[in-house]
Amino acid sequence: MQLAYHHVLPLFQELNTTTQPLLSRGEAHITVISPPEYLQLAKANLTIHDINAIALNHRIQSSQFHIVCLGKVTIVLEDREHVVYQIIMDSPQLIRLREEIFRLYYDRGGNVALFDPHNFYPHITLGFTVRDLHPEQGVFKGYNESAMYGGHCAHGGGTILRFKNQKQGVSFMKNS
Numbered sequence: 001m002q003l004a005y006h007h008v009l010p011l012f013q014e015l016n017t018t019t020q021p022l023l024s025r026g027e028a029h030i031t032v033i034s035p036p037e038y039l040q041l042a043k044a045n046l047t048i049h050d051i052n053a054i055a056l057n058h059r060i061q062s063s064q065f066h067i068v069c070l071g072k073v074t075i076v077l078e079d080r081e082h083v084v085y086q087i088i089m090d091s092p093q094l095i096r097l098r099e100e101i102f103r104l105y106y107d108r109g110g111n112v113a114l115f116d117p118h119n120f121y122p123h124i125t126l127g128f129t130v131r132d133l134h135p136e137q138g139v140f141k142g143y144n145e146s147a148m149y150g151g152h153c154a155h156g157g158g159t160i161l162r163f164k165n166q167k168q169g170v171s172f173m174k175n176s
Contacts, residue, residue: 001060003028003093003124010088011070012126015085021128022085030065032094033101037115041101044110051101058097059060065091083129089122141175 005028016022033041033051040053068088075082098117105115125132 001030001032001063003030008124008126009029012085014125020083020129022083022129023092025125025132028124030091030094030124032060032091032097032122034121040115041105041110043114044105044108045109046101046105046110047134050104054100054104055097058093058096058100060097063091063093063097065089065094084132085126085128086123087126089124091122093120096121158160 005026008028012022016024027075033057038048038051042099066089071086073082073084075084089164095118098120102115102117103111106112
């Protein structure tokens, strides 16, 4: 799901004033199917065209989502500290889209133990110090980052501002 980067750029710029300079891809999106998941779906003959058709049918670009918090992951890999900031999201509509992809995967003989439509961590990666991190590096960008679980999720009143879902993407306004 593509989002208008100019809506998240101010938050990236604010975070980039910290002691560690951040890198950015210069774009904003929510990954609905990860590359490893796509490889699994392809084993049941699901094509990118099949997935795109389902996404268009679900009006993916109009999907609503809710901001949960600003997440921060800090881990050491290869003797180097890696920091990644992301906006943690919640989106029942995107989960329903993944469920429909799962049904097609099942209908085409896919092994249901190898793709879970609910194993989904919607987020927008804002910036990182070395590179982005993913589950393949042991990083899950979801509710697990919430401070209540010992993570680094800044809730309202923290750095995260208040977001509004709009046709063009996400815009934010400072909490009053």
